[in-house]
Amino acid sequence: MLTWIFVVLAIYYIGLFLPSLLLLPRIGIPAYVGSRDADPEPHPVHARAIRAHRNLLENLAPFLGLAVLALLLPGADGAAAARGAMIFAVARAVYLPLYLAAVPWLRSLSWTVGFVGLAMMALALV
Numbered sequence: 001m002l003t004w005i006f007v008v009l010a011i012y013y014i015g016l017f018l019p020s021l022l023l024l025p026r027i028g029i030p031a032y033v034g035s036r037d038a039d040p041e042p043h044p045v046h047a048r049a050i051r052a053h054r055n056l057l058e059n060l061a062p063f064l065g066l067a068v069l070a071l072l073l074p075g076a077d078g079a080a081a082a083r084g085a086m087i088f089a090v091a092r093a094v095y096l097p098l099y100l101a102a103v104p105w106l107r108s109l110s111w112t113v114g115f116v117g118l119a120m121m122a123l124a125l126v
Contacts, residue, residue, distance in 0.1 A: 001078060004085035005067050011092050012060055015053035022046040045100055052099040056092060059114065063088055066121040077124040084120030091117060
């Protein structure tokens, strides 16, 4: 389970830094390292990266809560919870490039698969 927690956190940090990295070529290094009191209007891929990260942030708390409970609760099925965590992690890794490329149906499918992974984690606790 710890491996999948670290994988999801790595995906989180990739998503966290991606919008800023996409902004760097547009504003240059001096503005990038400054206070950036007024960022330019995001271009479509930059805006998608922001929304994709926000979406992962919304799903990170339930994932981490379920993962920690799977580690702590004595009656939890750790193997089933880890399978759910793996499905969640892989789905989220697939979700980000699909969102950036604006692939509507596959993006939604990958989000749904990730949600199924969360449900599997929850069911492993009972």
